Amino acid sequence: MVIRVEHELHTRRKGRNAGVGLLLVGFIAIVFGLTVVKVLQLDDIRQFETFDHAPRPQLMPETEVGQ
């Protein structure tokens, strides 16, 4: 049996589904916002930029690479 688009359940649960949708969107916004804040709070942003699952020394300033 296939649920038809116009099934009565869809209208009955419309409010609940919309609520769940809003909560999920809110959750995404929180995770995104946390990511932005946490990255911006790094003392030295190169900690983040110079590591891409492998060290990337080419992104370090020359003086520090030579040390």
Place this chain on the structure above:
Amino acid sequence: MTDFSANEQSIQKAGHEAGMGDYFALLKPRVMSLVVFTALVGLLVAPVPVHPFLGFVAILCIAVGAGASGALNMWWDADIDAVMKRTASRPIPSGRVAPGEALGIGVALSGFAIVLLGLATNFLAAGLLAFTIFFYLVVYSMWLKRATPQNIVIGGAAGAFPPMIGWAVATGGVSIESVLMFALIFMWTPPHFWALALFVKSDYGRAGVPMLTETHGRDATRRHVVVYTLLLVPVALGLGLTSIGGPFYMAVAVVMNAWFLKGAYDIWQRDDAACEADKHAVEIKVFKVSLYYLFAHFGALLVEAALRLYGLGGWSW
């Protein structure tokens, strides 16, 4: 598909399907508002600034954690909620939400709030939130509430943790200030609830919950209100002598404690005949005063923190 249809039939028999409002009611929004307020004060008066977005997420997590413990409490106490007039319209006893749904929502939201708080701030704050939920569900709801008339005294700790969690969010630690904020709510809870129990006396008895009014009588309850209010006073004044207190807080504390003490004394002086004669007017008034009391103390802490921004708050200026 069979399960799906069966579910539909059972819903139709019940005549109601839970909506978002019913699930939200599971989270005890009124209790949540007090939790949000005290946790926010704990966070804002701490000497370490918190990024506004992290602060928002932290307060959201504490509120959701408190709501989750409310849902778990409703799941466990559905049988006695159905008996008491004050709680009979809650989502589970009124048949709007199934007990299993409340349990699932409570467990899921608890996990969500604890993990997110730990990742967003620190794991001491997350640990305190986890302990609060555990304390409210297991120690208070499952163990003390139906076992002893001292249920309110020890169980009140669950409601006292939020400012301590807010403080831990900012500082990553526990200090005398956060302990005294905890103690203020902890000591305030018994006289607050016993004042309530004095004018909704028949409900708790019918539900078989051993409130002090039922086990030791109303006179003993009146004496307890006075004694616990007396014990509350040094805690409230002591908080004013810490780094988050100051002259403004102390002035508010002196006035509010005098008002609350006067109310407790008035309750102590009364007997059942006087209560019946004015339909518990004094008890109802003291219950309201107790709400103003807590709001005024935490509001005054907030004012002190705001004054400190201009070099005016605290005792040092």
